[in-house]
Amino acid sequence: MADRGDRRDMSVIRAEALRKTFGGGAVVAVDDADFTVREGEFISLVGPSGCGKSTLLRMVAGLLDRSAGTLSIHGRDVTGPNPAVAMMFQKPTLLDWRTAIENVLLPSEIGGRVTDDDRRKAMGLLRLAGLEDFAFSFPSQLSGGMQQRVALARLLQTGADILLLDEPFGALDEFTREHLNVELMRIVGEVGATTLFVTHNIGEAIFLADRVFVMTPRPGRIAGIVEVPFERPRRPSLQQSAEFNALVSKVRATFETETTAGEDA
Amino acid sequence: MADRGDRRDMSVIRAEALRKTFGGGAVVAVDDADFTVREGEFISLVGPSGCGKSTLLRMVAGLLDRSAGTLSIHGRDVTGPNPAVAMMFQKPTLLDWRTAIENVLLPSEIGGRVTDDDRRKAMGLLRLAGLEDFAFSFPSQLSGGMQQRVALARLLQTGADILLLDEPFGALDEFTREHLNVELMRIVGEVGATTLFVTHNIGEAIFLADRVFVMTPRPGRIAGIVEVPFERPRRPSLQQSAEFNALVSKVRATFETETTAGEDA
Amino acid sequence: QDTTTINAVMPKQRSANYFPLIVGEALGYFEEEGIEVNLLPSDTPIPFVNFLRNGQADIAMLDSAEVLQAIAAGVDLNVIYEVMQTAPDGIAISGDSSITDVEELAGETVGLVSDRDRVTMQIALDARGMTEDDVTTVVVGEAGPTLAAAFRDQTVAAIAGSGPDWLAIQANGIPVKLITPEEVSNKPGNTFAVMASTLEEKGDAIEGYLRAWSKGMYVAEVDPEVVAQIARTAVPEEWEDPEFGQQYLNNAIRLNVSVTETLGGLNTETWSAIQPGMQKFGLIDEQVEPDRFLQPGPVEAANDFDRAEVEEEVAAWREANM
């Protein structure tokens, strides 16, 4: 690669001393977060419930104004939603009155007129998600996992190169989840998108990520960053390896020093 | 132990060629299941979504009539709900208008008059669940994990010696879930109950069980039974051990030969 | 020529009750005057006078209490025609009742067709030296069946109301007797009233309206059968039971046809006589000179038609239609 400018060019998301408070400063949701995400990187964000993961993501998506600090995407200050950034939520948030394909086409519709190219792309994404046969089913006719895959296809239909995923598979059973993780990794790899992925599940976080950001409970700080050295493509069996388990233990440790064991939020 | 009668005495639940169909035979939910559960044993039941785990449990609870085969508990044929069997569901199903302690007392109320002994027992169970301080809180004032612990206390209040749990912690985040698993194991061990535990999570299944039953997708058959050799009491760190991971791989293998990868119901 | 629309507010829709209107329309009398009548039937609790004031209506059929209240409230109202001279307010009892005089009502329950008939009852009682406290009152409402049942079953000893209220009941064969004291019967009947300003602006049309009305009224004197035939086509609803229809019409004719020399003639004396009673019972604050609101001019114009011509027309119509 040519040395165009300095390394900064490579960083897609940059946050410095990022801070978000609610209720006039009463609740500090995110405190003093510093991080950069490089182009094409896959970042997992883990932390206990209520530590500010969603808040952080929503700031990056431009859905929430920050209280202090700087936050830029592709070097430009974040002031509102940005077509280069797309977000996926824990719940599939599909529209009940649209078929799967129509749901996938929603971003194109919002962007302007829907062309046949958009339609072909949408169908292709559904195929990628293994849902070609269900393109004309309505959400209520799909299982939870299928719905999430539709939502994933919709996310990719936006054409955004930065993907934010907020516990997208939290509500699914482990098998479906594992399968979707593999799919996600493959698709994201193909598209070459930069990804921020929030999860509760440490194994999942490590399995998917290039780096894992561990957050502390209120006020949410980024307490540690764990590099994941495994080669890609990764196979599910990786999760039974000793190295993998060592890494899980390491993240867990970063975690448990911060969290009082076993208290639920 | 004295050799009272033959081994049959030890088996609490016996199923032979058990079968359940829905829709006049159109859907075979459980097919030809054969198994026995011994006194005080902890069985985990894993299998993909829709394979018939819940159906199996509901037959054992006497909530659903079987279509064919035999099913007996303590040697007696199952024909309906049985006070020796108690069931817990994925949702806590607490009554919103009752305080935690009143929810725990529900089984006693349904059984007849509530005595002071019942009250003492209920309070004791809440203490066991770490919820003594919340005895007079209402469900909506409790977190999801706390609600599940109340449901667990209610389950034990029934005094049943056979406990059926259908993905009781499926809706909780991993940390809470892990904590409750340890609690469950401890409490069940203390009470000495025979337990059938349904889960999606293989790690959890192995961690808790004496034996793991693996089911195949439609028609639901018991494809394999995996013995779990680990000593009790077990500690969470067990899950990082190599033996544990080997066992996970083994269960997963039983599984993957049966399941077409990643298809959800 | 172009026609003028007269908006007329009256308590009910077209009916044998207003046969001069339907006869006048059938025989083309209104048309001859270049008038089209737009009937605005409205429930009595609505203050008709307000519609005269804001110009939504040109002419209203009012009872004497309404007229006096409006005058008292400072409305520049003119009474120009007495429509139903023999339909004054009164006290009625069931035909089977043994009561013969208002005196005997002491301690009984007296029904009021509507809250406004209270004054009628008060004046009637006053004529016998009694007050409202000597009886129990209950409003029975204007709905036909309830009123009829009240008569038939004698759930109340007597009912205060006005002539048209008993029309249907009598026609249905439920006997009704009147025990109205003299003092009350001397009340003016229903009148046509207009705003003074309307009379200035649309005087001709109003006079034409009254003339057509008078001619319609006169037809009943000439040939009641023609009226019946006209009513039958105009309001078939009232003739589903022909016997009832005829009875009903007969009663209506009795109430409508003027007893004064001129059709619709105004009677200054009754307007003075009625006022002390109304003042006593608080309906009006002070008495008003009848000359201030009685406007006899239009009555003259209304009677200005050739009766022989009407008789001929009726005969011709009979020839053609019966």
Added chain:
Amino acid sequence: MSDEGDLGAVAAKGRTRGIVARHAGILVALVAAWEISCRMGWLDPLFFPYPSAILLGFWRLYITQGNIWPHLGLTMLEVLVGFLAGSALGIALAVCVGMSDRLRRYLKPYVVVLEATPRIAIGPVIIAAFGFGWTSKTAIVMLVCFFAPFVNTLNGIVGVEPEKQSMFRSMGASKVQTFTKLLWPSALPEISAGLRLAMASALGGALVAEFIASNAGLGVLITQYTGTLNMASAFVCVLTLSALGYFIFRGMEELDRIVVFWSDGDRTDAMSRRRKAAWRAKMGTTS
């Protein structure tokens, strides 16, 4: 607002022939009991005319005289226009209010007060204000039809999941797009329930308006008949109203099933097939 639709659905579920027969049996028995009661003098024919007389009345009003038709037509017109205008206004206002928090805050007290006022009592005031023409009658029906759609639409719009709204924002959707593609369809089931409630009361509103001031309409016919103590014919009008109301109610339920197709499994399947065919037809020609 309660969702009355489900009750109808409950009733509709059992629409097999046997049940219809049994219902008819019960109805005949009731009518017979009524007739006998009248003949035995237990019921007062002044208030409960002979069923046989009512039947004859139907024959008379609908066939031989045929005089009910114009009145029926006018009442239905008033109901229709008032309902359409009132619910359109209610929905439109709710949309404005639903999109603006501030407007909602300031409007709420007035809505609460108006809602607590018996609408019928405002009838005479409206006639007084709007005069005798069709406007006043339409205005009364409108007023009666305004609230249920207003309240339900507002609830529907305000109740849209915040996550879905965030999703639209993150896609950079405009206010109009958010409304047409998210808020409106999400609120549709509730709006439809509100419309059903409004329709049920529209009939009552028209009747009141006609009672107060009118030349024609079923309300006028009823006053005319009760005024002349022709109770059998009056009952024909009332029963006509009931039947009208019943069919409108059922019709609205049917409409709900069509519009809110995604809450019904069979309809969803059908719609799914239709969309697929449409896609095939379109994409087949272009690619």
Added chain:
Amino acid sequence: MGHLAIRLVPVIKHLLVFAGLIALWELAAATGVIDVILLPEPHKIAASIWELYVENRTIYRHFIITFYEAFAGFLVGGVLGLALAVGSSLNDSFRRYVSPYAILLNVTPGLALTPIVIAWFGFGYSSKIALGAIVCFFPVFVNTLLALTRTDEDTLEMFRSMGASRAQVFWKLRVPAALPMIFAGFKIAITTALVGAVVAEFSQATAGIGVLMQRLSFSLNMSAAIAALLSMSLLGLILFSLIEILDDRVVFWRRTERMDAVGRRRRARWSVTDAATPGEPQGRKNLT
């Protein structure tokens, strides 16, 4: 103090908006945009309110009468609706035979029924109560029926697994679970009952706010008539609030403060001789 000031700000804003609207109305009346004969100016209405409520106090009697009619109508209609809904929820064929007639009764305008109702119940208050009951029956019936039949399947299964009897399921599960929706029905019903009472008063009554309003408007006292109309709104608000307060008490498990209060009371009543009653939780654990 500063806290109070903050809470007052919205109130003041509302009052300002209100004052602005009134001023606009006055202006419209002064410039003739609004016909003051039909819709008098606010200050005249205010004067009439003063007169009705303070000077000659004629309104209270009517107010109380209509209140009584509407409330009694609500009670009768509510009990009827509840009873039929319970019957329908327990027995399918009962429901099938009852619901078409219930719908029919609902879609028949109450006004058309007044003569019949008066015939049966006479000229007194009972006919107003009866009409109120007839028109308010349906919302209670529908909501109760839906609520009783739509009990959460999982909870139902839990009761069955405990071997609960039908009566136990009904009293311990179906009824309390249905309460919030039943009260929603009550809230609709009580204003409907007021409408019924007023309608009956319009067509036949000796006293009541409906009568008062007719009397006032007939004597061309439009400002007082509108004051009476506003009193009807007030009456509606009072009736509605009564149900709302009751709702808040009975369905206490929706609001944290009420739950805390009830929880404390139940803790105090907890009577087990030797088990020490646990104290207040030290430092509330953080709940989300």
